[in-house]
């Protein structure tokens with residue numbers, strides 16, 4: 001049984017159809033990234049899967065239960081990092097994480113979780129005094145302190161500095177290696193490429209493509225652009241057989257080919273083509 005199974009999901013807000021017939025499956029232990037422009041329906045989809053939002057139509061199974069009716073036992077098996085940060089008044093980081101740990105029967109050690117998200121030196125700081133990126137790290141801590149089987153992360157690394165983002169990626173890899181299923185949304189295509197087993201691209205409330213990041217939109221087999229330096233400037237050739245061309249060039253130059261690059265479409269290239277400039 002898949003960890004997440006969605007068929008024919010629909011949700012409208014008045015006249016706005018936010019989710020328009022989404023089918024989606026996430027396997028146990030998989031890291032799945034949902035991509036798509038602002039307004040594509042990612043948050044609405046995730047919030048329905050989290051049990052935060054009712055749906056208009058479709059079937060949804062999350063860890064074998066319907067989130068619309070699942071109870072406290074189910075909730076304890078699911079971790080969530082919502083798009084907006086929580087507000088915890090004058091409590092300290094340590095107090096908030098300890099408090100949340102108390103909600104879960106098999107929770108992790110609060111200090112260990114604070115360490116994992118890199119907030120140890122802010123343990124006694126009041127949460128309203130944290131920077132934007134530090135608040136987001138606290139959100140991640142609260143999402144994982146219950147040792148969830150399935151973790152939802154809605155734009156988890158917004159506001160992270162580059163080192164914090166790398167640390168977060170390692171945390172996600174560690175969780176995945178320990179068997180946690182992860183469904184995240186992100187606008188950072190490098191993040192999807194670094195983390196996801198598969199990505200799903202949403203546009204206008206629909207999932208328009210699902211594939212491993214390296215294969216999305218035929219990337220793996222797309223023609224390559226080979227370019228190299230000549231005395232007259234840069235020469236460029238589009239080819240299905242870049243290796244053969246590079247071998248010829250190497251013979252012609254007697255070894256190293258000056259300024260050699262071989263490029264296939266990036267995830268960003270195929271993503272932008274797929275969303276075609278609109279939500």
Ligand SMILES: Nc1ncnc2c1ncn2[C@@H]1O[C@H](COP(=O)(O)OP(=O)(O)OP(=O)(O)O)[C@@H](O)[C@H]1O
Nearest residue numbers: 013016017018036037038039040041042043044045
């Ligand atoms: N509470 C709401 N009331 C009315 N319309 C809403 C509400 N929430 C979302 N929408 C609309 O539903 C559509 C999908 O929004 P959603 O937040 O799911 O998109 P998203 O893909 O998560 O976007 P983003 O990348 O900006 O987070 C948008 O047109 C949005 O304006």
